[in-house]
Amino acid sequence: MNILARPPVDPPGNGRPDDELDGLLYAFFRRQMPDPWPAFRRPARPAEAPRQRSRWAGFRPYLALAASVALLVIGSWMLSARSRPATPLPGGTDNSATRPRLDQRLPDLRMKESLIQPEAGPTIIRIEVGPDVIQEGNR
Amino acid sequence: MSASSRPAGAAHADFEALYERHSREVWALAYARWMNADTAMDITQEAFLRLWKQWEAGETILNPRAWLLRVARNLAEDHAKSAFRRNGTHPPQTMNGVRSHDPQPHEFLEREETFGQLRDVLEGLAAPDREILTLRYALEYNTEQIAEMLGINPTAVHMRLSRARHRLAERLKAQGVGQLP
Numbered sequence A: 001m002n003i004l005a006r007p008p009v010d011p012p013g014n015g016r017p018d019d020e021l022d023g024l025l026y027a028f029f030r031r032q033m034p035d036p037w038p039a040f041r042r043p044a045r046p047a048e049a050p051r052q053r054s055r056w057a058g059f060r061p062y063l064a065l066a067a068s069v070a071l072l073v074i075g076s077w078m079l080s081a082r083s084r085p086a087t088p089l090p091g092g093t094d095n096s097a098t099r100p101r102l103d104q105r106l107p108d109l110r111m112k113e114s115l116i117q118p119e120a121g122p123t124i125i126r127i128e129v130g131p132d133v134i135q136e137g138n139r
Numbered sequence B: 001m002s003a004s005s006r007p008a009g010a011a012h013a014d015f016e017a018l019y020e021r022h023s024r025e026v027w028a029l030a031y032a033r034w035m036n037a038d039t040a041m042d043i044t045q046e047a048f049l050r051l052w053k054q055w056e057a058g059e060t061i062l063n064p065r066a067w068l069l070r071v072a073r074n075l076a077e078d079h080a081k082s083a084f085r086r087n088g089t090h091p092p093q094t095m096n097g098v099r100s101h102d103p104q105p106h107e108f109l110e111r112e113e114t115f116g117q118l119r120d121v122l123e124g125l126a127a128p129d130r131e132i133l134t135l136r137y138a139l140e141y142n143t144e145q146i147a148e149m150l151g152i153n154p155t156a157v158h159m160r161l162s163r164a165r166h167r168l169a170e171r172l173k174a175q176g177v178g179q180l181p
Helices: A019-034 A057-083 B008-034 B035-054 B064-087 B106-124 B127-137 B145-151 B155-175
Strands: A112-114 A124-130
Touching: A019 B106, A019 B127, A019 B155, B008 B035, B008 B064, B008 B127, B035 B064, B106 B127, B106 B155, B127 B145, B127 B155, B145 B155
Parallel strands: none
Antiparallel strands: A112 A124
16 A cells, blocks of 8 residues: 555645645644544632631621610610719709709799779789789689 | 633633634644644643633633744743753654554554654754644645744745755655655
8 A cells, every 4th residue: 555645635725735745744644633632621620618607607696686785775874874964063052053853843823913094094904923912803 | 802701601612612713723833843742732731721711810812812822832842841851852752652562454554654754854854844834734724824823924835835845855755754756
């Protein structure tokens, strides 16, 4: 067998091999190229290590609840501290600026109305208010 | 071309298409450098693996073909340096996978012997000669395709190819390989 025979497949767009050297080279390189052509060897992704569960993971809901309650208590305490009345000065000095106590009883007030008709001019309505006003009988 | 903004499946399909289009070119350049099919395939796989990692990292490579060819050339040179350290100036020879314990037809053995001699002669040629011969006879590229890949004009391809064939024929004739004109 002539090992320099023309190859079975002609090169595309170039007609038949011109000489035996072409035939030899085509046969040689066809023999060298892998067949079937191997696919790309994609690297395997490393297996992801299982995420270790934190020892505190189970306590998170309880921690959140405790933090909420603590905030509530602290907030209430701060609000009550603001609404508390000012403490009296040392020595027992009566401070006229202190507010009256809510349980302190106010004195009874009386009102007296009277009409004064001068000889000339409009009628005057007199109203007296106070704890010592003597009220007349109702007209 | 970038895979960073596309779904993973589409990016994989793009990469497979890229591999199908350019892997033989990359192999041919590596084979021309080393005249060893397995080494050439290792270099090819490594070049595409590096491109794959670039894509995974979200890098944008405007011309993947040029990038691959450049990387393959660099890898082939790096392999040459490491092979020199391992084997000196004479890399280990292979016999096209012929197993001595298997009975082979006479014609097959004769052809394999001729191929071995041809490989030896090709290895003795300059790298540019091997490269243009590989592109022409392994990939069956025409003049325009070779010119585009090597970045030279078609006239230069004709001249270099003619000279490479002539030098190869002279050496084969000197060694009595095949029936040459």
